[in-house]
Amino acid sequence: xxxxxxxxxxxxxxxxxxxxxxxxxxxxxxxxxxxxxxxxxxxxxxxxxxxxxxxxxxxxxxxxxxxxxxxxxxxxxxxxxxxxxxxxxxxxxxxxxxxxxxxxxxxxxxxxxxxxxxxxxxxxxxxxxxxxxxxxxxxxxxxxxxxxxxxxxxxxxxxxxxxxxxxxxxxxxxxxxxxxxxxxxxxxxxxxxxxxxxxxxxxxxxxxxxxxxxxxxxxxxxxxxxxxxxxxxxxxxxxxxxxxxxxxxxxxxxxxxxxxxxxxxxxxxxxxxxxxxxxxxxxxxxxxxxxxxxxxxxxxxxxxxxxxxxxxxxxxxxxxxxxxxxxxxxxxxxxxxxxxxxxxxxxxxxxxxxxxxxxxxxx
Amino acid sequence: xxxxxxxxxxxxxxxxxxxxxxxxxxxxxxxxxxxxxxxxxxxxxxxxxxxxxxxxxxxxxxxxxxxxxxxxxxxxxxxxxxxxxxxxxxxxxxxxxxxxxxxxxxxxxxxxxxxxxxxxxxxxxxxxxxxxxxxxxxxxxxxxxxxxxxxxxxxxxxxxxxxxxxxxxxxxxxxxxxxxxxxxxxxxxxxxxxxxxxxxxxxxxxxxxxxxxxxxxxxxxxxxxxxxxxxxxxxxxxxxxxxxxxxxxxxxxxxxxxxxxxxxxxxxxxxxxxxxxxxxxxxxxxxxxxxxxxxxxxxxxxxxxxxxxxxxxxxxxxxxxxxxxxxxxxxxxxxxxxxxxxxxxxxxxxxxxxxxxxxxxxxxxxxxxxxxxxxxxxxxxxxxxxxxxxxxxxxxxxxxx
Numbered sequence: 001x002x003x004x005x006x007x008x009x010x011x012x013x014x015x016x017x018x019x020x021x022x023x024x025x026x027x028x029x030x031x032x033x034x035x036x037x038x039x040x041x042x043x044x045x046x047x048x049x050x051x052x053x054x055x056x057x058x059x060x061x062x063x064x065x066x067x068x069x070x071x072x073x074x075x076x077x078x079x080x081x082x083x084x085x086x087x088x089x090x091x092x093x094x095x096x097x098x099x100x101x102x103x104x105x106x107x108x109x110x111x112x113x114x115x116x117x118x119x120x121x122x123x124x125x126x127x128x129x130x131x132x133x134x135x136x137x138x139x140x141x142x143x144x145x146x147x148x149x150x151x152x153x154x155x156x157x158x159x160x161x162x163x164x165x166x167x168x169x170x171x172x173x174x175x176x177x178x179x180x181x182x183x184x185x186x187x188x189x190x191x192x193x194x195x196x197x198x199x200x201x202x203x204x205x206x207x208x209x210x211x212x213x214x215x216x217x218x219x220x221x222x223x224x225x226x227x228x229x230x231x232x233x234x235x236x237x238x239x240x241x242x243x244x245x246x247x248x249x250x251x252x253x254x255x256x257x258x259x260x261x262x263x264x265x266x267x268x269x270x271x272x273x274x275x276x277x278x279x280x281x282x283x284x285x286x287x288x289x290x291x292x293x294x295x296x297x298x299x300x301x302x303x304x305x306x307x308x309x310x311x312x313x314x315x316x317x318x319x320x321x322x323x324x325x326x327x328x329x330x331x332x333x334x335x336x337x338x339x340x341x342x343x344x345x346x347x348x349x350x351x352x353x354x355x356x357x358x359x360x361x362x363x
Numbered sequence: 364x365x366x367x368x369x370x371x372x373x374x375x376x377x378x379x380x381x382x383x384x385x386x387x388x389x390x391x392x393x394x395x396x397x398x399x400x401x402x403x404x405x406x407x408x409x410x411x412x413x414x415x416x417x418x419x420x421x422x423x424x425x426x427x428x429x430x431x432x433x434x435x436x437x438x439x440x441x442x443x444x445x446x447x448x449x450x451x452x453x454x455x456x457x458x459x460x461x462x463x464x465x466x467x468x469x470x471x472x473x474x475x476x477x478x479x480x481x482x483x484x485x486x487x488x489x490x491x492x493x494x495x496x497x498x499x500x501x502x503x504x505x506x507x508x509x510x511x512x513x514x515x516x517x518x519x520x521x522x523x524x525x526x527x528x529x530x531x532x533x534x535x536x537x538x539x540x541x542x543x544x545x546x547x548x549x550x551x552x553x554x555x556x557x558x559x560x561x562x563x564x565x566x567x568x569x570x571x572x573x574x575x576x577x578x579x580x581x582x583x584x585x586x587x588x589x590x591x592x593x594x595x596x597x598x599x600x601x602x603x604x605x606x607x608x609x610x611x612x613x614x615x616x617x618x619x620x621x622x623x624x625x626x627x628x629x630x631x632x633x634x635x636x637x638x639x640x641x642x643x644x645x646x647x648x649x650x651x652x653x654x655x656x657x658x659x660x661x662x663x664x665x666x667x668x669x670x671x672x673x674x675x676x677x678x679x680x681x682x683x684x685x686x687x688x689x690x691x692x693x694x695x696x697x698x699x700x701x702x703x704x705x706x707x708x709x710x711x712x713x714x715x716x717x718x719x720x721x722x723x724x725x726x727x728x729x730x731x732x733x734x735x736x737x738x739x740x741x742x743x744x745x746x747x748x749x750x751x752x753x754x755x756x757x758x759x760x761x762x763x764x
Contacts, residue, residue: 022748023664026657033653037646044642145552145618147426165618167552247387251654254380258661316639 005279009286012266016259023255028295030252035299035334038245040311042330043320045237048230053320058230060086062193062207063221069093069187070215076191077118079214080207084196088118092186094174097154105146105171113190114155114174116181131163131177139180144169158184191215199223238333245334246341253345256288260349281350285339288346292338293331300327369673373690376665380658381694384651388698391647392734396702398644399733400724402636405557407541407725409629412556416477417451417622420596421610422559424550425617435616436593444609446601449473452593453545456574456583458530458567459519463506466566467518468544469574469587473596480544480568481536484512487570497531498573503538504564505710510534518567520583528582538563540710541725547592554620556629562722648737655745659691663749667756680753687749692742699738706730 017024043049051058062080069092077088094112120130130142141153141160145167152159155174169175199207204224211220267280303311304327312318374381425435436452451473455466470478475487481501493499497515510516511534518530542563549558577583595613597606613619620628670683705712709726 020664022660022752026660030653030657033650037650040642040646146424146550147618165614169552171552248650248654251380251384251387251650251657254377254383255657255661258665314642316642 005282005286008283009290012263012283012287013290015266016263020259020262023258027252027255027259028291030255031249031292031295031338032299032302034245034248034252035296036303037248038241038334039299039303039322039327039330040314041237041241041244042326043322044316045234045241046230047233047237048227049320049326050317051226051230053315053317057194058226059198059223060195061223062195062211064191064193064211064215065219065221066189066191066215067217067219069189071185072188072191076214079210080193080195083199083203083207086119086194086196088194089115089190089192090118090178090181090188091115091173091190091192092156092181093189094155095157096174111172112174113172114176114181114186116176116178118178120177130175138177140177142166142169142175143173144171146171156184156186242333242337245337249338249341253341256342257345257349260284260345264349264352277350277353281346284346284349285342288342289335289339292342293335296331296334296338299334300331303327369686370690370693372669373662373666373686374694377658377662380661384654384658385694385698387647387654388651388695389701391644391651392699392702392737393705394644395648395737396706396726396730396734397724398640399730400726401640402633403725403727403729404541404543404723405555405629405633405636408543408557408560409555409626409633411478411543412559412622412629413626416473417594417596419599420451420594420622421613422547422554422592422594422620422622422625423613423617424554424592424619426550436589438616439595439612442612444605444612446597446605446609448596448598448601449476450593450595451477451545452589453547454571454574454587454589455566456520456585456587458583460506460516460567464565465518467520467574467583467587468566468568469571470568471571473594474545475570477594477596478545480538480542480563482539484534484536486536487568497533498569498576499535500532500573501536501538501568502534503542503544503566503568505714506564507534507537510537512537520577522581523584525584530577530582532567532569538568540564541727544568547590547594550592552618553628554625555632556625557632557723559625564722652741652744655691655695655741656748659687659745659749660752662690663687663752667752670753670756683753684750687753688742688746691745691749692738695738695742695745699734702734703731706734 072090077090078085091113094114096112117130131140139158139160140163141155142164143153143162143166145165147153147162147165153162153174154160160174160176160180193207193211195207201224204222208220208222208224211218263284267284270280270283271277304322307322312320423435423439436450439447439450449472452471453474454469454471456469458465458467470487479486484501486501487499500516500518502510502516507516513534515531515533518532520528520530522528543560544563544566545559546561547559551558574583574587578586595609597609610619666687670678673683673686674680706726709724713721
């Protein structure tokens, strides 16, 4: 039965292609274009994809929020060394002098932090070390560009000499060398480990277990949490993308409805020959499934084939990774949506009874 | 009437598709138009800044105690740096005109020297300022539409005892849309030129000398409020050492952007806007163009039977082409027309809605030309295949069919 339906659907496509070449070509190109746009937005509306593209630290970091300010011992910095730690950040609450609170940072009072890094980097992207010499010991400070370059900045009652002011630094964070952090006995409120490579699920579990054992009274925000958060945000992107896709394929389905009307004579013959209405509907549905599926596959192949040469260049963020599983998901989703969009057209068409069609064509 | 009916008849068999497409096309042109307008604002302010007299200058953002005391400019001037040529610091006070509040934007000598913000009449430096009598103003906005350059107007201010005062003014220049005046109140570590301008239609420009005169005459209560940040221009022949001395002082007391940094950030903002905001409207327009082409082919395929009768009734082939062109082009241009109306009445819409974010979009004739161009291209593309179908289907062949 299945093979019969399949061959009937293929025969119909072949017949339509011969009789209505132009309409079929436009229909196919319309669906293909919509699928390419769907693939574009699949990557560009997705937080997780963009995070992967920008090699964001959120998938490589483990943030510990201490319930109480805690003194961090030397061993704690190295407890994840086997996983290839790129850096470890330790943060303490910072009280800064009144005169240095700017109008722009007034809302940040209470959230100021003094931060220090084990290997002297302030994020994974920056290849330049935060302080010129590793292990710099002086009471030096680096802050956002918006702060005045006064020679001295008093934090937690200690005078730090401003060494540099950088662009793109968070205005609530002040960076000091780790030896200074330790020497002044700052108690950590947060600690963050950055691993060099994005950890696998198993590695994340192992790291979480080590951290839970080492710091029992902390909240751990691991990549698992960030993945979940991004997935939630991605849902919104997927809904937007789906709406856009449905709108874009709708005009192609007006062409399809014309093809349905043109094939009505054939359907009337099927019905006269004893086919059930459901079977005719199944053939038509299979026809649209085949056409949409084929164009979705073509779109995926085109996208993959010209990704470096063209599609990556028009991405909002360069290097958005598209894997086989992405193409598969995009294919399934677009295929499902296209079938969903085709249903009203098919149902509208199938309202006509066999007798009506028979009378219309005087069979 | 016959032609109108024939024209409407064209849509009858594909009315749902055409209606859907019409709405979709209005939306896609609208989003594209918004994108162009935003981009125009960013490029306009970037060019305005680039062409200003602030060639060799830095934007200083005081912070810490300097900001608290609000005398950072005086403190800087007291240093008597030989490299500092002058300072441009916008200031403003409140005035009303015909019951509407305006900012009296005060232009100091450097402002006057660096910008020329008039489209009609003269700028302040092109004439000698009067020592008495009415003050000279440059105006902008629809409220001054009926006034000509040289007309006298009465502005209202407030005296120290909070009573209303009358300020006689004469319009020496007018700034038409786009109208954006310098405003240095934003601080960030990624400032762009666009951040240093504010919407001009809520402002009246006057010179610093006029503002001082109003203050002396008691026509305004308090000295104009100066912007937080300001530009510092360097002497042309200042040595590197002298400049470094000023920069070190400024770094000590706040943060600064050189002209080059501001322009670099502005160009980056332009590219960021294109990269992030263009894809959605562009792809929407691409879809609507392709959809128009598809639906036009569908409509003409369905219409061939009717055209056969038109030929029988004596309709020429030329007329049938014209009918198709008018029907397809009419719909496209109608969708474009809705958006052109939006561009034309944008000012009234912004006045009605009073959404501040809407002020930072520039709608000019170029928006209308872009929409018209898009409509033209879409029409040409959309009729190309239907014309091909009509050409192949000669009257004789249609009768045969």
